[in-house]
Amino acid sequence: MDREPPTEVDLLRWSEALAGIARTGLGFTDSTYERERFEEVLAVAADIRHAAGHPVDPSQLVVEWMKQVGSGVPGYVTPKVAVGAVVGDDEGRLLLIQRADSGVWLYPTGWADIGYSPAEVARKEVHEETGIECEVERLIACFDGLRLGFSRVPLYSLVFHCRATGGSLVPHPLETRDVGWFGPDELPDPTAGADRWADMAFAAIRGDDVGAWFDHPRDPPWQGDPDAH
Incomplete structure (x- = not known):
């Protein structure tokens, strides 16, 4: 079945979902390799949110998201x-x-x-x-x-x-x-x-x-x- 192009709402929720997964992953790992991969996911999520009309520069958005990373259960990202x-x-x-x-x-x-x-x-x-x-x-x-x-x-x-x-x-x-x-x-x-x-x-x-x-x-x-x- 053909799908319509993604809407701004679609892009926004995909971005937030990816950012949540990445921040949660960062809160539960000490592996340098895994942390690098999760930070890359954050960068992709920031680009998606920027495409959805977010006015903040994607690199700055990654910085803001990184500030919110916790450790263990307190770092599990939820709505x-x-x-x-x-x-x-x-x-x-x-x-x-x-x-x-x-x-x-x-x-x-x-x-x-x-x-x-x-x-x-x-x-x-x-x-x-x-x-x-x-x-x-x-x-x-x-x-x-x-x-x-x-x-x-x-x-x-x-x-x-x-x-x-x-x-x-x-x-x-x-x-x-x-x-x-x-x-x-x-x-x-x-x-x-x-x-x-x-x-x-x-x-x-x-x-x-x-x-x-x-x-x-x-x-x-x-x-x-x-x-x-």
Whole structure:
């Protein structure tokens, strides 16, 4: 079967996968020969990322990657973890924030913090970014951000459905420009990725049994359709 030429997203995830393999290998070997080979792989990965539109010089990118090399298990490269919260109120509306860095609207989300469970992070992010208190109801999604093209760094995003229990709308002074409650037909523009998650979010808020959305395996993983379910 004929395949379309690789997209920028394809090149980016191939680059990150190769760089992760090489950095992990460097963290587990003392062999000079193997280290040289892994450093060559990093150089190839940097060239691929540059072809995907990364503005940094490939040689400088290799230097940055080498700085991240650890030793043994701490050096095993894995995706970062972000945690998001789909918060609904008694009127069936969705809580959204306008991000200070990009101006786009999205449900509250942030990096996972050590010492907190994912559900605890969700509740903490909601309160910090919006002033709203909530209870975590259930996990409704696990996204691979690099695969779906909404992140340029490898990350998994865990999304929880939460129920608002109190508080008042107070945007974080540094992280958010604005916050608000929105119905299904009232989403502000631009709302990041709403075509992928909005229906699921409002279904969860209504109390529908939405299960947990996840990225289904591709066959083969490196060339399969990323939207195949």
